[in-house]
Amino acid sequence: MAGLEEDGGAEVVIDTLFDPSGAAVMSVSGDLDISNAASLQAAVAAVTAQSPERLIFDLSDLRFMDSAGIAVLIGAAGEVSAVQLRGPSPVVRRVIELTGLTGVLPIES
Amino acid sequence: MDSPAGVVRATASPGGLAAGRIIGDGTVRASTRMGSVWRWRPTRAAGIAFLMGIVVTVALALSSLALYHRNESRLLGLRVRELGLVLTATVPSIQTPLASAAELADATNGSAQKFRVFMAPYVGPGRPFASVSLWPLGSRRHAPVAVVGAKPVLASLPAQAHKFFEHAAHIRTLNVTGILNPAHPSLGYEFSTPGVERGFAAYAENPLPKNRRSKLESNSAFSDLDYALYLGRSRRTADVLVTSLKRLPIKGRQASDVVPFGNSAFTVAVTPRGSLGGSFFQSLPWIIAGFGVLLALAAALLTDRLARRRQHAEQLAGVLDRVATANREMYTEQRSIAQTLQHALLPDALPNFEGLKVSALYVPATSGIDVGGDWYDVVEADGNKVLLLIGDVSGHGLRAATTMASLRHAALAYAAQESSPATVLARLSDFVNRGEHDYFATVLCALIDVNAHRLTVASAGHIAPLLLAGDDANFVEFDVNVPIGVARKSQYLEATVSVPSNATLVAFTDGLVERRGESLDVGLARLRDAAVGQHVALDDLLAKLAADLASEEHHDDTAMVGVQWQD
CATH class of the missing domain: 3.30.450 (Beta-Lactamase)
Incomplete structure (x- = not known):
């Protein structure tokens, strides 16, 4: 949906598609941190405005995520009843574990 | 006197007046155009190029x-x-x-x-x-x-x-x-x-x-x-x-x-009677002069264009430079305002307790104008116990700072009633979740029993503190629950650990260990390596950790608070 390069050099690419089951899948790739979390926030807002039943964050190509990225995911979890993460890397998974959010942001089985 | 005369004239010859207006308009436009032509001046480089061209032409x-x-x-x-x-x-x-x-x-x-x-x-x-x-x-x-x-x-x-x-x-x-x-x-x-x-x-x-x-x-x-x-x-x-x-x-x-x-x-x-060598050679000087003048003009125009582009680029660079300077000044000013506010919201000085030394350090981010919502508090609890709180509100800027202030005071209020860390967090969570909110905060709450050398910790999404004892350095282990502001499905859980003599506990916000492109575990290991074996005063330890970990490029503010048993 949008390729954005923000101040600080971190680059995140966000692609959104709606699969036939009605779930929105947002693929977030690159590095997500405080310098570009706002662009994901905007993309998430555009998706949640359409009230999808499920929102899946495909993080399989996300190398890094900091607490600012977590904040966006938590915000999405508050808006959509079912939010799931797809294929988070160990780095991303660790952030979620350390923040006690494994229950709020479950990993798709 | 003038007004009736004007009216009479206007009625008598409207055509004349109209013509006068047109002429007036035309004059204005003509003078404007002349003005713009007059303003056009060839650049110095173009003048030099033209003169050189003319000199060469004349010589030839x-x-x-x-x-x-x-x-x-x-x-x-x-x-x-x-x-x-x-x-x-x-x-x-x-x-x-x-x-x-x-x-x-x-x-x-x-x-x-x-x-x-x-x-x-x-x-x-x-x-x-x-x-x-x-x-x-x-x-x-x-x-x-x-x-x-x-x-x-x-x-x-x-x-x-x-x-x-x-x-x-x-x-x-x-x-x-x-x-x-x-x-x-x-x-x-x-x-x-x-x-x-x-x-x-x-x-x-x-x-x-x-x-x-x-x-x-x-x-x-x-x-x-x-x-x-x-x-x-x-x-x-x-x-x-x-x-x-x-x-x-x-x-x-x-x-x-x-x-x-x-x-x-x-x-x-x-x-x-004419040219003996032929008319071509007779007109050759004029041909050279004509071509030379044309070439000189062309060279002058080209030089003029290049010089103007360069001038324009230089002007643009100058403008950009000024804007950048202004930006930098504004940025510095804004950051300074936000920092002043945040410092005002943080405790001026932490109390010292019998047998326990307390110290804190706040390290602003090296980039970005927004301050974070990091805070800490160390307060006395019942029975020679000390309650340590450290938190980090998501987001940045004035909003995060004011949210932090609100959370901090709420936490202090609950801490005054309750000394169980899990209860303090639960009440804080309920307090936030009751209202509309679009933020979350990680909070660590630790109850320190100074005399009993015991530590009870609960975490709302916050990273575990580091416990230093002798040459050992370990992160306190506990079950972490969701941050404050996130709907929780279960209770906050406490973990209690015994603390050796002269131990030091360092709690911190994630800015200290979080680096783009690396796992949090790497940052945590770096922190442990920097802290292990450091038998120095608490203030010096915090300063050393800040220098080792926060000196390099980091985008987030960092708060550190440490307590040290004085046995």
């Missing part, structure tokens, strides 16, 4: 012109010598018949009959002479004894004839005279046999054009020249025999040559 044109003139003069010199050679070649054709006739007359004692017969082929139209006559020398009165062709003009001028023949009697070469009277201008040639007393002179005459003007025939080899032929070696106008020019002396480019002719000489002077 001048050298071309000089070359042309030198060439023309050289050609003219060659032509006049050619003309001189042609004239020299005519000497024998005049001298030979006259010399022969003079000898014949001496031999025949002045036979008019023989003289006429001999000279007849040389006289007449298309032949060398117009008139030939035989004159006896030595007599007091000079008159021809035989005449072939027209009557010689000299015969009608006794004084001049006398003088001429008296003089000629002593000269043994071809003798030339110009009879330059206005009525019948003629050129006379005389030859008398050398060494003969009372001999005869053969005299020939050719008329000159009355106004002495004669153009060369257009098919002549010299038709590209104007000329003047003088009798003698000088170029006095009085001595001119024939010329193609209306006015003498010759002006402008000219060349002359002296051609010996009998006892006298002809001086021939020529001037070109």
Whole structure:
């Protein structure tokens, strides 16, 4: 949906598609941190405005995520009843574990 | 007074007023346009380029012109010598018949009959002479004894004839005279046999054009020249025999040559009627000048354009630089305001407790204008216990800072009622979740039993603190639950650990360990490595950790709070 390069050099690419089951899948790739979390926030807002039943964050190509990225995911979890993460890397998974959010942001089985 | 007059005029001739308005409008527009033309000034570089172009052009044109003139003069010199050679070649054709006739007359004692017969082929139209006559020398009165062709003009001028023949009697070469009277201008040639007393002179005459003007025939080899032929070696106008020019002396480019002719000489002077080298070479300097000026103009325009682009780029760079400076100043100012606010919201000084030293450190981010929502508190709890709180509100800026203030005061209020960390967090969570909110906060709450060397910890999404004891450094282990502000499905859980003597507990926010592109575990390991084995005062330890971990590029604010048992 949008390729954005923000101040600080971190680059995140966000692609959104709606699969036939009605779930929105947002693929977030690159590095997500405080310098570009706002662009994901905007993309998430555009998706949640359409009230999808499920929102899946495909993080399989996300190398890094900091607490600012977590904040966006938590915000999405508050808006959509079912939010799931797809294929988070160990780095991303660790952030979620350390923040006690494994229950709020479950990993798709 | 003015107003009624104006009305009258307006009613009387609306057309005139309208025209006046149009003219007025036109004038304004014209002056604006003139103004804009007037404002256009070529850049200095363009001016220099144009001047250089003109200088080169002028130099080339001048050298071309000089070359042309030198060439023309050289050609003219060659032509006049050619003309001189042609004239020299005519000497024998005049001298030979006259010399022969003079000898014949001496031999025949002045036979008019023989003289006429001999000279007849040389006289007449298309032949060398117009008139030939035989004159006896030595007599007091000079008159021809035989005449072939027209009557010689000299015969009608006794004084001049006398003088001429008296003089000629002593000269043994071809003798030339110009009879330059206005009525019948003629050129006379005389030859008398050398060494003969009372001999005869053969005299020939050719008329000159009355106004002495004669153009060369257009098919002549010299038709590209104007000329003047003088009798003698000088170029006095009085001595001119024939010329193609209306006015003498010759002006402008000219060349002359002296051609010996009998006892006298002809001086021939020529001037070109056009360009001898061809019209192309004549116009070459102008062609060079024209092209040079055009090239100089083109170079000037090109330079002007380049110079303007450069000026524009420099101006742009200047503007960008100013904007950047202004931005930097604004940024610094904003950041300074936000930092001031945050410092105002954080505790001024932390209390010290018996047997427990307390210290905290706040490290702002190296980039970004927004401050974080990090905070900490260390307060006394019941029964010589100390409650440590550290938190980090998601987001940045004024909003995060004010949210932090609200959370901090709520947490302090709950801590005053309750000393169980899990309960404090639960109440804080309920407090936040009751209202509308769009933030979350990680909070660590630790109850420190100083005397019992015991630590009870609960975490709402917050990273575990580091416990240093002797040469060991370990993160306190506990079950972490969701951050404050996130709907929780379960209770916050506490973990209680025993603390060795002289242990140090360091709680911190994620800015200390979080680095782009690496796992949090790497940052945590870095922190443990930096802290392990550091037997230094608490303040120095925090400063060292900040220097080791937060000195490099980090985007987030960092708060650290440490307690140290003083056993």
